[in-house]
Amino acid sequence: MTARGLTFIYVEYGDMERLQLELRYSLSTLLYWGCPFQLDVVVYTDKPARYGDLPVRVVDISRDIPEFSRSGLYHHRIKPCVLLKEMEANSNYCVMADTDTFFREGFFEKLLAALRSGAVAVDRRHGRNPFPALAGLTADLPNAGPYRYDPKLAIEYNSGLTAVDPKLHLPVVRDAIAWIDAVLDHGARLLTIEQIALSECLRVHAIAVATMHPVFGHYYRVAHKRYMQWQLRRWKATDGRLFRPQPDTIPYTRLRVRWFRIFAKISATLGRNVETQTRWR
Numbered sequence: 600m601t602a603r604g605l606t607f608i609y610v611e612y613g614d615m616e617r618l619q620l621e622l623r624y625s626l627s628t629l630l631y632w633g634c635p636f637q638l639d640v641v642v643y644t645d646k647p648a649r650y651g652d653l654p655v656r657v658v659d660i661s662r663d664i665p666e667f668s669r670s671g672l673y674h675h676r677i678k679p680c681v682l683l684k685e686m687e688a689n690s691n692y693c694v695m696a697d698t699d700t701f702f703r704e705g706f707f708e709k710l711l712a713a714l715r716s717g718a719v720a721v722d723r724r725h726g727r728n729p730f731p732a733l734a735g736l737t738a739d740l741p742n743a744g745p746y747r748y749d750p751k752l753a754i755e756y757n758s759g760l761t762a763v764d765p766k767l768h769l770p771v772v773r774d775a776i777a778w779i780d781a782v783l784d785h786g787a788r789l790l791t792i793e794q795i796a797l798s799e800c801l802r803v804h805a806i807a808v809a810t811m812h813p814v815f816g817h818y819y820r821v822a823h824k825r826y827m828q829w830q831l832r833r834w835k836a837t838d839g840r841l842f843r844p845q846p847d848t849i850p851y852t853r854l855r856v857r858w859f860r861i862f863a864k865i866s867a868t869l870g871r872n873v874e875t876q877t878r879w880r
Contacts, residue, residue: 604690606685606689606693608693608695610677612644617831623842624701624849626653628702630844631845631846637691639691641657642655646661663680664677673779675791678695683769686768686772693765694762700817703813703814703847704846709814713762717767718807719762720810721757721797722810722812723811724756724810725756725757727752729791729795733748733785734748736748736785738777746781746803756810772797774803776796816851822859823856834849
């Protein structure tokens with residue numbers, strides 16, 4: 600059997616410099632562990648010149664952002680739209696990773712086992728009933744058909760990583776975009792609509808889900824982001840000056856994040872700001 604290739608997808612746009620630094624660190628750890636066969640990495644961005652020094656394929660989405668985000672109504676809708684665009688043009692397994700991520704030893708082996716089994720790979724499981732305000736919401740999804748949000752059944756996975764097979768999972772991603780639109784048209788707002796959409800569409804399509812934690816790292820909580828931004832600034836001044844594949848050298852544990860919060864508070868009382876304030880779009 601001929602091995603299928605892997606296409607890794609990053610999405611980065613706008614004016615947040617921290618996202619560029621996150622992407623560089625994530626990519627360096629991805630390339631370090633080495634894929635057992637063809638690896639294609641693509642960055643979808645509105646500023647292609649940012650990544651001219653990286654070993655990636657760059658796609659300019661500056662003209663697509665208004666359509667993908669519904670004129671700025673929900674920026675995270677861009678993610679499934681980009682994933683769908685790549686899946687429709689690519690026979691490789693497609694893996695979308697958020698910028699605030701890194702990869703550990705054993706990642707590729709676990710990922711490929713999941714994809715070859717027909718599962719969709721994600722970061723981790725969060726829990727049930729992620730959006731109680733949607734109780735009773737109905738929608739007509741283009742592939743799954745009639746849908747109703749049921750608090751007893753609804754589930755959420757973290758989509759900081761989403762790995763799919765274009766041969767099997769195109770209907771799921773198309774339905775996820777339609778699910779987002781139905782929620783937006785309903786007037787509901789939540790930061791994580793796109794990952795709830797994917798989770799619910801995986802459930803209604805009865806697709807197996809594999810989680811990549813802990814071989815996949817994702818610092819999505821606010822305190823963790825602030826800690827990693829502090830560390831990434833230091834990494835940029837040393838190991839990150841010239842891009843190269845390298846392991847996840849930044850120490851990342853809950854204990855270190857807690858220590859940093861104490862350190863940041865003490866520094867603030869002394870008039871020294873050590874934090875990079877995070878914000879979402």
